[in-house]
Amino acid sequence: MPSTREIRGRIRSVQNTAKVTRAMEMIAASKMRRAQQRLMDSRPYSDAMLNVMGNLASQTAGVDEQHPLMTKREVRNIQVVLVTPDRGLCGGLNANLSRFFLQFVRNQSADISVVAVGKRGRDFSARSRLNIKADYIEIGDTPSAADIADVPKTVIESYENGEVDEVYLCYSQFVSTTVQQPTVVKILPVEPVELDGSSNVDYIYEPKAVSVLQALVPKFVEMQIFQSILESIGSEQSARMVAMSSATDSANEMIQDLTLLMNKVRQASITTELLDIVGGVAALEG
16 A cells, blocks of 8 residues: 555645646637637638538539639549647547548548648548648647638649549538537538528629639639638647546546545554554553
């Protein structure tokens, strides 16, 4: 059985760990609120652009003048934009996304290249011996569209140059504070969704719908990549806050268990000393 001194040392060590995890939990909670606010503010814009793209597609159906990013071809090379955090300590977020991404890659028959956004995704792709086309790390917790402009530029150039035939986004979609969903979506070639009757508004475009579509397609790709990065940041901070909260709770439980053990050891020591004294007195009296 450990001594009282050893147990006190373990209690102090766990208390110090609990202070660190509690501080990280509070920092993550603050960052999570900001990330969620940015994410929720951007979703209406993303949804509106999706509706406009669908409307433009319906109005330009059958037109020969098609944007290069909408051109379909035989799929021989696939590029995946893998969006992950730069850091760990966020529960199972990185592991879950990595497994999901690897399963997606294994299901493809075409050659795969990776554009890694985030250190964790870059390192995982390297360990998996995948072809890394480009990597972008340390983009921060509050990036602007200008900060990540090189990512869509790389992707668009690869597609327009014929280096790849399809491009997918793989990221953690923010569902709630406790739920982050690994997601993969195809972004190239651009395929506007068909709208239902309630969303199919009869817009008037100037100068004409085809010209607007030509200008909007690259912006649509940029928006999807930027939105996925915001989703990933929101997921990361939420997962980190939950993980650090769980770690703090576990540390507090351990402190209680160690304190109880220390009291038992102390009681056993006192009992032993009393028995020795009583035994000594009895021996003297005898």
